[in-house]
Amino acid sequence: MKARMSQAKEPLSTRIDVNVPTAARMYDYYLGGKNNYAVDREAAEELLKVVPSTQALALNNRRFLRRVVRVLAQEYGIRQFIDHGSGLPTQDNVHQVAQRVDEECRVVYVDNDPIVLAHGRALLEENENTTVIQADMRDTDGIFGHPDTLRLIDFDRPVAALFNSVLHCIPDSSDPAGLMKRVADRLAPGSLLVICQLVSEDPETRRAVTEFMDKSTGGKWGRVREPQEVHRFFEGLEILEPGLVEVSTWRPDSDIGPRQRTWEWQEYGGVGRKL
Numbered sequence: 001m002k003a004r005m006s007q008a009k010e011p012l013s014t015r016i017d018v019n020v021p022t023a024a025r026m027y028d029y030y031l032g033g034k035n036n037y038a039v040d041r042e043a044a045e046e047l048l049k050v051v052p053s054t055q056a057l058a059l060n061n062r063r064f065l066r067r068v069v070r071v072l073a074q075e076y077g078i079r080q081f082i083d084h085g086s087g088l089p090t091q092d093n094v095h096q097v098a099q100r101v102d103e104e105c106r107v108v109y110v111d112n113d114p115i116v117l118a119h120g121r122a123l124l125e126e127n128e129n130t131t132v133i134q135a136d137m138r139d140t141d142g143i144f145g146h147p148d149t150l151r152l153i154d155f156d157r158p159v160a161a162l163f164n165s166v167l168h169c170i171p172d173s174s175d176p177a178g179l180m181k182r183v184a185d186r187l188a189p190g191s192l193l194v195i196c197q198l199v200s201e202d203p204e205t206r207r208a209v210t211e212f213m214d215k216s217t218g219g220k221w222g223r224v225r226e227p228q229e230v231h232r233f234f235e236g237l238e239i240l241e242p243g244l245v246e247v248s249t250w251r252p253d254s255d256i257g258p259r260q261r262t263w264e265w266q267e268y269g270g271v272g273r274k275l
Contacts, residue, residue: 001270005249007108020218024087024113030058035088035119043216050208051264060268061196064247065164066092068194068271071251072160073101080159082105082149084137084158085166089119090217093163104129106152110143137166138174138269140220165267167197167233171222177232184237184274196247196269199227205264227268238271244270 022044025036031045036044048054072078079102083094083245086109090244098105109120109132131148143149153159161183172175200206210223230244240249247267 011266022113022115022220023213023215023217024085024111024116025263027058027087027165028090029139030055031062031090033088035115039148045210046216047212050212051205053264057198057265057267060248061165062090062092064196064267065094065162066097067251067253068164069094069097069160069162070101070195072192072194073098073105075160076176076192078158078160079105080153080157081105081162082143082153082159083109083162083164084143085163085169085247086111086116086120086132087113088116094143095124095127095260099129105129106132108143108149108152110121110137120198137163138170138179139197140179140186144186154187155186158192159188160192160194161185162194164194165198167195167230168222169220170222173207174189176222177235181236184257184272189274192240193234193274194269195230195233195272195273196267197230197233198224198265198266198269199230200224201226222264224265230268234270234272236274238275240271 019039021040025040026044027046027271029041030035069081080096081098086094093109094109095105098107107130109154111117111132112134114134117132124130126134128151131152133143133146133148136144137143144155163180167176167201180193180195180205184191197211200209206224206226207239210221214221234244245268247269250270
């Protein structure tokens with residue numbers, strides 16, 4: 001049985017707009033990927049002028065994702081993952097990291113960007129334990145009730161719900177803290193939420209980046225938040241060691257591993273466990 005590409009209950013657009021940058025394709029560019037367009041590269045380069053550490057931040061965030069998936073599979077026995085706002089396939093995707101620990105690990109990728117779905121189809125075609133569905137990450141009912149999610153995920157067992165570097169894409173009007181609570185409420189005890197987002201202590205950086213990304217993406221953006229705001233996303237959860245941190249310092253592979261060296265902004269978060 002091959003993995004299947006799927007549509008949400010309300011089909012989202014399948015049209016790829018090459019005239020408007022997306023956060024997923026800009027991120028792909030920073031990681032050295034090729035699934036991006038000139039408009040994404042131009043926006044990414046402009047953002048570097050505002051916050052020069054952005055590419056280093058993206059690379060450290062990807063390393064964090066690989067570490068956290070490996071740790072959850074190896075040390076916590078997690079065998080089911082739902083990756084919200086998964087972005088474009090790159091090296092060491094969630095299913096590849098998890099399935100190196102146990103080939104029976106199951107992964108559901110969720111994204112509403114049609115180019116993500118197109119590339120995901122090719123990557124996952126021969127992997128029966130992995131699928132990608134087209135849905136807005138805020139549509140918890142649609143995601144959890146989707147036939148392909150139900151085919152792969154047993155919600156009576158612990159699940160890792162990943163929200164890696166995506167909550168800054170959700171505006172306050174959509175209540176990201178409420179979304180985290182809805183997701184946690186639907187999961188079995190022992191499940192884990194991986195949450196991190198872009199933050200800055202500097203009001204001018206928060207304002208400049210938020211305005212730039214909101215304008216560049218045609219309003220498909222939330223905001224850069226303050227670190228303490230991220231703590232609300234973990235309410236009701238037991239936060240695993242080392243707590244909520246800049247992600248390059250979350251259980252690093254070594255004392256000399258890559259760290260975020262500039263602090264104009266950072267990826268901040270960690271892992272919370274449902275008791």
